Amino acid sequence: MPDAHDANALSDAPTPFHDLDAYVALPRVSGLTLSPDGSRLVTTVTTLDPTKTRYVTALWDVDPTGDEPARRITRSRKGESSAVFAADGSLLFTSARPDPAQADDDDAPATLWLLPADGGEARVVATAPGGVGAVVTAADTHVVSVTSSLLPSARDLDHDEELRAARKKDKVAAILHSTYPVRHWDHDLGPARPHRLVASLADLDGDGAGSPLAADDDPRLDLRDVTPAPGVALTETGAPALSPDGRTLVTSWYVPTPRAGIRSTLVAVDTQTGERYTLVDDPGANLGSPVVSPDGRFVAFVRETLTTPDRSPDVTLSVVALAPKQAPRSLTRHWDRWPTAATWLPDGSGLLVTADDDGRGPVFHVAATGGGIVPVERVTADDAVFTDVQVARDGSAFYALRSSYLAPPEPVRVELRDFLAADEGAREPVEATLLRGPVPASELPGTLVEVETPASDDVRIRGWLALPEGASADDPAPLVLWAHGGPLNSWSTWSWRWNPWLLVAAGYAVLLPDPALSTGYGRDFVQRGWGSWGDKPYTDLLAITDAVEARDDVDATRTGMMGGSFGGYMANWMAGHTDRFRGIVTHASLWALDQFGPTTDHAYYWEREVSATMAAEHSPHRYVGEIRTPMLVVHGDKDYRVPVGEGLRLWRELLTSSGLPMAEDGSTVHRFLYFPDENHWVLSPQHAIVWYRVVLAFLAEHVLGVTPDDDAHPGLPETLG
Template identity: 70%
Template sequence: MTQDTSADAAPHPQTPFHDLDSYLALGRVGGLVLSPDGTRLVTAVQSLDPGRTGFVSALWEVDPAGERPARRLTRSAKGESSAAFTAAGDLLFTSARPDPDGTPDDDARAALWSLPAGGGEARVVATAPGGLGGICTARDADVVSVTAPVLPSAADLAEDAGLRKTRKDLKVDAVWHTGYPVRHWDHDLGPDADRRFALSLGRLAEGEQAELRQLTGAGRQLDEAGAALSPDGATLVTSWTVDDAGAARRETLVAVDTATGERRTLVDDPDAEVGSPVVSPDGRWVAYVTSTITSPTESPVVRAGLVALDGSGEPQVLADDWDRWPTSLAWLPDSSGLLVTADEDGRGPVFLLTFDGAPGAGSVTVERVTADAATFTDVQVAPDGSASYALRTSYAAPSEPVRVDLAAFVASGAPGEREPVVAVVLPSPAPAPELPGTLTEVETTAEDGSRVRAWLALPAGASAADPAPLLLWIHGGPLNSWNAWSWRWNPWIMVARGYAVLLPDPALSTGYGQEFVQRGWGAWGDKPYTDLLAITDAAEALDEIDASRTAAMGGSFGGYMANWVAGHTDRFRAIVTHASLWALDQFGPTTDHAYYWAREMTPEMAEAHSPHRYVGDIRTPVLVVHGDKDYRVPIGEGLRLWRELLADSGLPAADDGTTVHRFLYFPTENHWVLTPQHAKVWYSGVLAFLAEHVLDVPEGEGDRVLPTTLG
């Protein structure tokens, strides 16, 4: 494939992926909620702010019938998120935008807003000094629950406000810790922690705010908690984190009385973590997701669970013989079953789990509902059960709202014999962009007989006469799958520059059964590595691929694998390793949740599979990318990798310090590199590095083949 590298040769933008500014300007749909009467769908759309330095979200309404175009509901510089409908049909959301009836405050925290069902202006209905979030609403009652971060010594929100003011005035940001962890992903934990509150909105006078009734006290039990209200609003069900030996933590499930705050435990399994609770419409049952606690020799087993809301009987595991891992649960309106999403074969379909009798009394049947080669999220069920709504995504399109005809599925045959249905796309506030190529699939057989498959994004025009260079992209996780659109790791930007991008699911990937995960467990450098090479061989054998021009890249666990690849083969022209694990003995104690890593590998396993041991065998140019605020894979991994590449690799820096390796460092970014202009630098830097080593662009001129130059 020819590539014009002259200084004046800017590619003609044919799709948004040919120009990074156009790509960043694309709207991004996320989240979906359905009104109690089933007539309104609301989603959020993220877009660039006027300065193009950040993203803001606005709420849009989507017609469930698919007849009317989407319409915008909110508009502010601060943006709106976390939409939820009350029993009366009012739309709640959180936003830090100024209250028209209040005093302007540039440091305002997110408040709870209400947009009346009958029309009118949105107004603030509740505030807290540290902001509000975690909205839960009751289906049949005027009860709402929210979270608010509160300083540990504050008895209530009024005292919290005073303590916050004192810390701010004295410029104190120290945090006193009494437990573990102290960090999570990209932020420091503390000094405050979430507490749960309940409120009622039914009789608020104009300008009046609801009283927040505190349900839980001080502590870190609600970190990252999932929660749901019973239909009558009398009970809040929430995950509740408890401490275990060895500075470990584990999620349990509790029920909280929203009138008294009395708490009782529903599920406390010392061998599993439980979360994502949903309460049945009849108010009798709680379904949840349970995941067994791992050991260095046993991978997790993820299942759906069921427990009576009143605490009677023992918790049950549902469909234990179904070899898939549930990712979300939604009840049918008559409480006769659940819609379940799960990864499967590079997709994430919707499944119907029905009880053969009353819930908790017998066996269950699981059937696939959706036929789409796509992944479904945010599933919402119509009040009459005739349809469900969701966001559908794949590597062919970003998230878009769809309707699934459940009535047609049920009518297609007897249980176990029904035909999956194709979802109907609803008018989206952010229609899917045109792609610069095509999406296909590749598969092969590994040495042990396991099937390994991948998505392959091919540039338009790739052929035997004009084959495309290949990029092997390795996903993170490692318990993950390339089955949903990614804005941060988007292959179509590379496809627009002429590359074919291979998105494989090697051992440890989800959606292929328990054994497929287990075959890579505790031995990251074995089956995951050989699977990657096998699927790369299969892709390179295609007529459309130029096997002489290949590169490999990955982030997080994918970065680990990129480092491992670099130390075990020189078949690739370049390696890009983002937020990567390098020295596993160093990574283990310093990652944000070290107790999880201790469950994953013994010290001996970590030593055997640590990429840093093979630095002397690296003879491929490597681009290291890392953000300083990455607490999952601390910056020390990137710093040590960079120094050892230059000093100890098989391709070290010259005596004068010059090197073919590069380090792209982001002082204020985290694990993902999220801000728009930094994302632009990330894509530009990766493209420049690849252009030099894969497209044979002269050294230092890689930016000349980019849609924009690096500053």
């Protein structure tokens, strides 16, 4: 782990993790964009607003050399996001801050703003009735593309505004669907659908020449819709890509499949005419995350095979010529890792690719030229996860956000020139250099160690163990096993929402293991648990818990368990199959698999992956009568991925059918924490505080044996009463 964040050297003062109010107020860094000349890095910092009830974002400059401190460059009550540099060095971003040309409206959608390269005040350059977002720019021209939602019958943006005004005036919220899906995570889909709009920043100066800010008046971009009548095609496409000359937009494009499903193809759209052709259509896979090569000739993209009840996905990086009717070529077919994002090197010879790997997320180099098996080489040496990779145009270095369980995301520089100059096969991974970011790292309340054990089939199972300060054989710490969600996921990096250090500050050791189905260990490791969630994932978790409980600094007699989403499924399955835990917390959890499948927001995924036999044999609800462990059930009503019906049914059956039912006087050891206006994660600051306080109170009562009226009990928020 990086020495700069050694958790062994702590002061005597409490850390922010000892105080939930201080924790939710910690600034949070996300996103990174590099200016064309390499002189500026811009990141986003999220902070708590004065009411302490919502978060607001601002943009900060980070010095790429690391010499100068970071400085804030935007400030507003609404916040700013989606920052990206234009070809001339101007900075584009989206914000719902008041438009000086319009009357103030707290419900106004996000607009596109431009901050000139040579300084000055930001100004609005584009608006749309449905708001703008997901900004992308061309590397060599003034072309910009944004997403905006339009009502299906809207002829253009002006007509869309009229239709929206009519719906608002008549208080119509109804949506008439003819396609599927109708919901996504925490929001309804429709009636408006995402479109892709394009414009040229050069139009802002009146004659198409010079700086976009040469005019003294207040011109706006002419946003042109290049994806009319898209239907569900752009429902969840992720970030598209513009060719360097701005003439072509490459994006995922969803098409229908049998039994009300969809899958993504890859299309190319002419930004002048709107003409579209299919770049790649693979009936057996979803295609996404396109990136266009610097010379505009090729597109690299991620291919993920469609699953079946017997076959887990295979994720690879492919490349195809940016022209009609070209055959794609896989670059990583023989690499047993799943690429998550890719960035071209300036000369087009290869790509920098991120992927989960053994509880980390390094950057790898993948050659884009040559035939046969393409070599994949690790670039970064840090035990960390890297995201938002930005390559300098001279190829000398790249910048990224680095995070781990020892530090949240922070901007770093990685020298690349010597790595690429070395002979293939002799290249050594490079340590990242921490830049002077806008947020200093906080002290941690304990230490982090790596743990592993062989599973029942001798497969290595590993994870992270966060230990409280002072845990020892003389003072062993109680243990909480925390199962991750996904299930195709890994406990590899910092999470503001699922943060083990808050439990560590309360005195617990927290085990974060990667059982079968976890990513970063190869496809066979995923396949071990495919279609049998209650088998290898369950026994893997028990095996590594056994190994950790054998440590002399862990108290095996005081152990709890918790998990969210798929981790909540594992919590429910554990509750019906073992009595070893003193208390179990299950958040946004799957309970009755036959009920969950048709009601989740994207039921076709479930139908592809889960057979009726699997749903019957591995459904936790069938074992409710075996539950002898107190459970805390948590669910948000706006959770469409795991609908609230799962939590409601679990709660009812715990009280009526478990081995610890409700007593005749109405009392119960179980608890149900319900959030009417939260989604899958519970994101608002005060609700996050409630979540952790209730969880800590429940664990204190059942794992530590502390009674609620004891001074050592953390207590519940008064706002719950």
